[in-house]
């Protein structure tokens with residue numbers, strides 16, 4: 207006679223267990239996609255995209271192990287990834303804006319504010335750590351902004367690579383500084399040019415005709431012709447010379463409310 211408890215004690219197929227965990231948000235699935243830095247693994251669950259990392263030499267097994275260690279949830283390759291999701295992922299990995307949702311449950315409230323602000327920086331542009339800090343109302347927290355960006359669980363998708371040092375140099379990146387330069391170059395930023403401006407202590411550029419000053423990579427700044435371009439070292443210098451801040455790239459913090 208068969209013991210009725212057999213059906214409870216024998217292990218369930220891994221796929222079935224994963225499906226159950228997936229349904230309640232305790233497991234993720236992943237796909238492999240191309241990116242400007244080579245193939246990446248992207249994980250997601252029913253709340254949103256949860257992780258993105260370079261596909262290392264040890265491949266999917268390594269990724270699944272690292273994911274489980276970092277997030278405490280199992281992740282399995284998705285045999286049938288939704289087509290719409292793939293389309294949005296590919297657009298975001300190519301640097302375009304996308305309507306993807308993210309699962310940032312392991313990120314602090316401050317970290318989520320930093321990542322949300324970084325996500326606003328358009329492709330082909332960069333902003334300093336201090337800009338993010340000022341924009342989220344934590345002007346003195348530029349260093350903490352750098353730390354939060356370094357822990358971005360979805361690099362490339364949320365473009366932490368578009369945030370540079372407050373002195374204008376390219377700076378660190380979770381995937382390494384050369385990778386940061388490479389992905390910025392793929393998006394149309396010239397890292398060498400930014401480093402040259404930083405070395406000359408140029409932080410902002412202004413138009414002598416419109417009297418507006420910008421971050422150097424702002425779309426408006428790029429339209430300034432050579433003859434009318436003025437190089438500036440600080441917002442104070444710009445204001446003293448009669449320039450006002452660009453409304454698009456907001457190169458100086460808005461005055462605090464009284």
Ligand SMILES: [Zn+2]
Nearest residue numbers: 420424452455
């Ligand atoms: Zn601007």
